[in-house]
Amino acid sequence: MADIGARLADIVGLTEVVDDHGHDESLTVPAQRPAHVVRPETAEQVAAILEAATEHATPVTARGSGTGLSGAAVPRADGIVVSFEKMNRVLEIDTENHVAVVQPGVTLQELEERTAAAGLVYPVYPGELSASLGGSVATNAGGMRAVKYGVTRHHVLGVQAALPTGELIRTGGRFVKSSTGYDLTQLIVGSEGTLALVTEAILKLQPRVAHQATVLAPFADLAAVVAAVPRVVASGIGPLILEYIDGMTMGAITHTADLQLGIPDAVRETAQAYLVVMLENRSADRLDEDVAETGEMLAGLGAVDAYVLPGGSARRLIEARERAFYTAKAAGADDVIDTVLPRAALPDFMAAVTGIAQAHGTFVIGCGHAGDGNVHLAVFQKDAEQRSAVLGELFAAAIALGGAISGEHGIGRAKRSHFLASEDPTKVELMRRVKQAFDPAGVLNPGVLF
Amino acid sequence: MADIGARLADIVGLTEVVDDHGHDESLTVPAQRPAHVVRPETAEQVAAILEAATEHATPVTARGSGTGLSGAAVPRADGIVVSFEKMNRVLEIDTENHVAVVQPGVTLQELEERTAAAGLVYPVYPGELSASLGGSVATNAGGMRAVKYGVTRHHVLGVQAALPTGELIRTGGRFVKSSTGYDLTQLIVGSEGTLALVTEAILKLQPRVAHQATVLAPFADLAAVVAAVPRVVASGIGPLILEYIDGMTMGAITHTADLQLGIPDAVRETAQAYLVVMLENRSADRLDEDVAETGEMLAGLGAVDAYVLPGGSARRLIEARERAFYTAKAAGADDVIDTVLPRAALPDFMAAVTGIAQAHGTFVIGCGHAGDGNVHLAVFQKDAEQRSAVLGELFAAAIALGGAISGEHGIGRAKRSHFLASEDPTKVELMRRVKQAFDPAGVLNPGVLF
Structure with a gap:
């Protein structure tokens, strides 16, 4: 049997291994250069790589943009990194079915631009537009708009995925509901590269809402902010974003972004926490009404004041928050x-x-x-x-x-010990058996989750 | 080893087997009385029943209200029916987190009443209010409001479930997002009683929207109706219900329900298909605007006319449609x-x-x-x-x-042969291995799906 390097070279060719292949943005997981890096261009190549890895019992770690925070993209020293940088195309924006079909290496930035041009939106904004869709799916990425639209999981309608055993499967489709066997899509989403490698994803899009406004409300303390939150949700006003920022963090992010929000010094000195409420509506008039209603509601819930931020400041605050x-x-x-x-x-x-x-x-x-x-x-x-x-x-x-x-x-590598220490052992064992059902040789991302 | 009947009698006592235990509402799956029926009162009893069934390699079929349409509640002749009629309590309506915690035997009717009293709603209406939540979860039930709110899957935040191996696990929680291990909740939802038996479910609730209106639009033919649908979705108006009804079916359901919709004879004779659009809004004024906009939009999309149905007629039409x-x-x-x-x-x-x-x-x-x-x-x-x-x-x-x-x-028993004939064998094998991970002895609902 040829060695794994030769097998990979035959399938797709090997790429020079550089430091960047060894880390993501986790603050605690040590970087680790892998033995091999491949950059497949087709799903069939991904499947062939996994088949070879299983035969050689060689660990495989998928890599999108490397912006994850849990070390799930940090490979093993003896392992293979499958980098999706060449599988980076938006295959289709389907305006009839409100669906995007993407390869895993597509960035959120590119998807944002492509959907905007069609009057649609992929409403999951994890805060890092250079992140890849493949990584988003593997992590079940969320972000600030999840309060209205849900997280990645809620927008993945189906995938094509390569199994560790070398087959390609397709799950789900361009529809929002199905009761036709187990939901393999939802099992693969959030599995952090341990069950299968997604080679294509069908993503649900929404009509892009025309008008947005942002209300910033300083509160005396964090307890008052978080107590207000269930009331805002219960109002039915349906905010797009509902974020709290503590006083220290607000100081740091506005300072870093050199952002003046026009809050009087006296207020800023007493406010130890902030609530940011972003609203959207397809009608500008309705949005104005909702903003006024939100301001009154927040005042009634103990806000020191409520400021409607001008568009530019609002955008910069949200960006600064995303860069927190x-x-x-x-x-x-x-x-x-x-x-x-x-x-x-x-x-x-x-x-x-x-x-x-x-x-x-x-x-x-x-x-x-x-x-x-x-x-x-x-x-x-x-x-x-x-x-x-x-x-x-x-x-x-x-x-x-x-x-x-x-x-x-x-969880990745970063929080694995805490996960295993705190999770019900029966569930961990069940998850291990599910992992075994997908990956009998245990080649996909060993050391992540388990 | 005592026989399985004696074991069950020890755990919870046996119930007389009657014809009703042998069928659901499937039109094609023959009824089959089981060997044993048990009516557990606690999750621990359910787990003990499954442990005994696994030891005795005896098939187990869960039963809620028996309103399913796929024969998934039809037991095996040598099997056990676990009827959840005694586990029928709403354990909590949590108004702060917008969550209901229910036992599997709770009916949609009871949940509707309990949530209405709290100003909340569980927005999945599969059309049969006597259906149980346990059955809804097992089937991933949908219904007319899925176009706005999604299906059961999108509202199950977590479960307590008994595994065939006799353990109880808890998955998810009173939160809408998690990236902490595999999503076992979503795997169990829609698994038709073949992976685990849900003994408790945490359901996401929504604020109940105050105002609703229904627009009925006759079209010349079905092609025109279905062509209009993507346009209505793309408008962003966000209908609660968007149903088509063909002319024959409309005639049948309005006749059965003795329902006069006030549509002129001349229109009724030319209309071969109908679109029903229900809208909701927390503001009556906004609802009126949306109704007017919808009417105009439908006219532009080829509707013969558009009628705003009075509340009573609208409710009866929807009920009649649910009874289709x-x-x-x-x-x-x-x-x-x-x-x-x-x-x-x-x-x-x-x-x-x-x-x-x-x-x-x-x-x-x-x-x-x-x-x-x-x-x-x-x-x-x-x-x-x-x-x-x-x-x-x-x-x-x-x-x-x-x-x-x-x-x-x-799929149940009714569509199994079509499922197995049409599904990718690689996926079926993968699903079988997942099944094996949960149910090594294969006791849960054999003959369903596989």
Whole structure:
């Protein structure tokens, strides 16, 4: 049997291995250059690569844009990186069925441009437009608009995927419902490259809504912000974005972005937390009414004030918020987490965060998708053991309140030990058996999840 | 080892087996009384029953209200029926998180009443309010409102489930997003009682929208109706219901329901198909505007006219449409199918249906969820072999157009042979391995799907 390198060279040719193939944006998972890198151009090549990997029992890690935060794109030293940079085409924008068909290497930026031209939108904005769709699907990426539109999972109608055993399958289709066998699509979404490699995805699009407006409301403290959130959701006003930003984080991101929001100094000094509400409507008049209603509602819920941000400032605030991870990284954050909770448990969780941070002498700040209970925290603690203890306690607090470790970043390599320590062993065993059903040789992304 | 009957008697006691335990509403799957019926009251009893069944290699079929259309609740002669009639409580309506926690035996009717009292709604209306939530989850039930709100799958945030190996697990939670391991929730939803038995479900609720209105538009023919559908969806007006009803079916359901819709005779005689558009809005004024806009849009799309139905008539039309299955059954339909297609493929599919029906001398009429491409057809053909040929050709036509066998009824026993004949064998094998991961002894609903 030829060695795996020769097999890969036959299938698609080998690519020079460089440092960039060895890492994603995780702050804690050490970079690792793989033994081989391939850049397939067809689904059939991907399937052939996996078949060869299974025969040679060689680990395979898929790579999109490498913007993940959990180390799921960090390969094994003896492994293969399958880079999807050459499978980067939008195959179709189907305006009749409101569907996009994309290859895994397509970026969110390109999809945004292509859908905009058709008056449609792929409404999942994880905050990094250079991210690939393949990576988004593997991670089940979310972002700020999930409160209205849901996460990646809710927009993947079907995939073509290469199985580790070398076959290609197609799941789902250009329809939004099916009761025809197990939902393999939803099983593959969020599986972090451990079950199959997606070679094509059918994505649900929405009509692009014409008008948007952003309301920024400072509150005296974070407890008041998070208490207001269920009321805004219950109103039925249906915000596109419903984010909280703590005072420290707001200071950091507006400073980094050199952003003046026109908030009086007196207000800024007393406001320890902010709520950002973005609304959209196909009618400008209705949007104006909704903005006015939202302002009144927020005042009634304890907001110090409510500002309707001009378009440019609003866009820059949202962009700055999307860059919060990079702001935290630049500020020296040692890890980031994105626990998810029942929305109404946010006040209790934030109180627990404060207690845990203080007990460990650790600085923890953040912001989050308040509308869907997804709390993003930056943890400043150089000592790895202390940091792991802090994370363990934060995750335990979230789980005790009915939450889970990750809302949208995934487990990857970064949070695996916490996942395995906190998850019901019966479920982990069941997941392992599901993994075995897809990947009998265990070649897909070993060390991720399990 | 005690026999399985004695084991079951020890766990929960045996119930007298009656005819009702042997069937659902499928028109083609023969009724079959099981060997044993149990009515557990706790999740732990369900788990113990499954553990005993696995040890004794005895088939188990779950039963909710028995309103399914695919024979998935028809047990084996040597098997056990687990009836959830005693696990029928709404455990909680959580108004802060917009979540209901229910036992599997709860009916949609009860959930509707309980959520209405809280100003919330579980927006999946499969058309049979006596259906159970457990059955809805197992079938991934849909219904007319799926065009706006999605199907059962999109509203199940988590479950407690008993595994065939005797353990209880909990998946998901009171949150709408998670990237924490494989999505076992979505795998169990729609698995037709073949992977695990749901003992509790966490359901996503929505704010109940105050105002609704219904527009009925007659069209000259079905092709014109289905061609209009993508335009209505693209408008962004966001209908709650977008149904087509062919002229024959409209005549039958309005006759059965003794329903006068106030459509002039001249129009009724020329209209061979109808589009029903239900709109909702939290503002009565906005609803009025949307109704006017919809009427104009439909006129531009070729509607003969557009009628705003008074509330009582609208409700009765929707109810009559929901009862279309019973109307078809009473009229002597020999089978019903619910293929799903890309929305824009509806005209081609309907043309294919006409051709197939004529070639086989078979009468086929229907209605369907036009907004999501889900076509419900009643097939009148007494000869089983002919009927199977018709169904095979209808399914093949749907699949060739990018569709699938069932949008919401499921495969069950009724459509199994068509499913296995048309599905990619690689996928079937993969599904079998997933089944094996959950159910190594193969006790859960053998004969369903596979």
